[in-house]
Amino acid sequence: MGVSRPQKAANGVSTRWVYVFCIASFFLGVVVINRFWAIPDPLDRDKVSPEKHRSEEASFQTGDILSQVSQTHDVIMTLDKTISSLEMQLAAARAAKGDSEEASPVVTKLGTENLKARRKVFFVMGIITAFSSRKRRDSIRETWMPKGLEHKKNYSTFLSSTSLWFEIGDGLLKLENEKGIIMRFVIGHSATAGGVLDRAIDAEDEQHKDFLRLNHIEGYHELSSKTQIYFSTAVAKWDADFYIKVDDDVHVNLGMVGSTLARHRSKPRVYIGCMKSGPVLGQKGVKYHEPEYWKFGEEGNKYFRHATGQIYAISKDLATYISVNRHILHRYANEDVSLGSWFIGLDVEHIDDRSLCCGTAPDCEWKAQAGNPCAASFDWSCSGVCKSVERMGEVHQRCGEGDEAIWHTSF
Structure with missing residues (x-):
């Protein structure tokens, strides 16, 4: 039994270094959030009781989150419809191409023009x-x-x-x-x-x-x-x-x-x-x-x-x-x-x-x-x-x- 050595991940990086990177990333995130998070005016805070301020802050955050969730859902639905539509148009184009190969050049030309129009x-x-x-x-x-x-x-x-x-x-x-x-x-x-x-x-x-x-x-x-x-x-x-x-x-x-x-x-x-x-x-x-x-x-x-x-x-x-x-x-x-x-x-x-x-x-x-x-x-x-x-x-x-x-x- 020898001295235990630090284990290495599958990519060759030491597990100890992985822990260090994770902790460093956490503290870096905290610093960034504290740096850019909006800080209310101290004068305005003095005019509001702590209980009311906490209530208003919680209400604001909840409303903001719900609004963002709703907007995200709308965006996802729009993207889903757009992607689905593009997929179906591609399938339709392939089918039309397959059909047109069996048709005469005149029919193919007219069919293409009708699809575009x-x-x-x-x-x-x-x-x-x-x-x-x-x-x-x-x-x-x-x-x-x-x-x-x-x-x-x-x-x-x-x-x-x-x-x-x-x-x-x-x-x-x-x-x-x-x-x-x-x-x-x-x-x-x-x-x-x-x-x-x-x-x-x-x-x-x-x-x-x-x-x-x-x-x-x-x-x-x-x-x-x-x-x-x-x-x-x-x-x-x-x-x-x-x-x-x-x-x-x-x-x-x-x-x-x-x-x-x-x-x-x-x-x-x-x-x-x-x-x-x-x-x-x-x-x-x-x-x-x-x-x-x-x-x-x-x-x-x-x-x-x-x-x-x-x-x-x-x-x-x-x-x-x-x-x-x-x-x-x-x-x-x-x-x-x-x-x-x-x-x-x-x-x-x-x-x-x-x-x-x-x-x-x-x-x-x-x-x-x-x-x-x-x-x-x-x-x-x-x-x-x-x-x-x-x-x-x-x-x-x-x-x-x-x-x-x-x-x-x-x-």
Whole structure:
């Protein structure tokens, strides 16, 4: 047994010297803090009792710390959103490059120019519709969709007229320019491209200028695919903070929707809607039958949490994620289930906002009187406003926020 020697750290520095450096750093820190710490005026201190001074000092320090914590949290959230956005843009660029390699030079050039020319907006609202839903679209144009300044016809006139010319375009243009809100009816094309159904939509679009046409063959059992293509198309066309999907038999208050989304604007990955977890229906012939029911476990199990399909919103990063990965995202029979499944395993914040699934009157009226106006209203029994063509005007009158609300709401 010899004399013990000082141990050395892994980098060859003696442990004794490490202790010396630590102690020296501590005292140096104390000296620096004492040198630069603000010293109050002795004259002012004499005017305040020691107890009151200590209380005020503690209060000031607590408030200052809370303020700094709040500011730090805001900075972190902003950085997180920026980093996430850059990552998704990089992924989108890679995907676009991969797609463009298979396209002709002309198509590639046009696609690149369109991506560069994307307009920055607050949110895009896609109203999912079908060829047979002309009257539903007209009921929305006559009620909660912003109208042109000279469009003052009443709803009874609308119901009795089949040749009513809507001055919708002015209202939508004003909405885009002043509020950064894009609204479009979303529809694909028929199995026989250029047929009578497609020509009817072309004529309607020429009249109203309020359609977003998809490269998609329409069909009830293709809603998951249509939803996926809608988000991909909207992301390529507009650079929005949020992208919304809504059915054409739902009543919407745009001002309330905008206020709801504005509260979550700083978050990078949000999925907003009325969250539910319904049963998986494996029995054939029933509505909402799920052919792949076996994937969800034993009989009687429920789906994972997802937003009900009448209306929901997703942030830009999630819409971009759908666009980038559209070729490998699995589509279930029900589109709301499909959307929820695409976010399983991702770092996504699910926001359950019940103002997006109010009932029609009297439910929407009671909530408005209680100070909780609804962003969207429909009847659960019909998965939309029951007899929406006949009742949308009544629902708008009783549940609406007022036609001028959207113009007076700041986001």
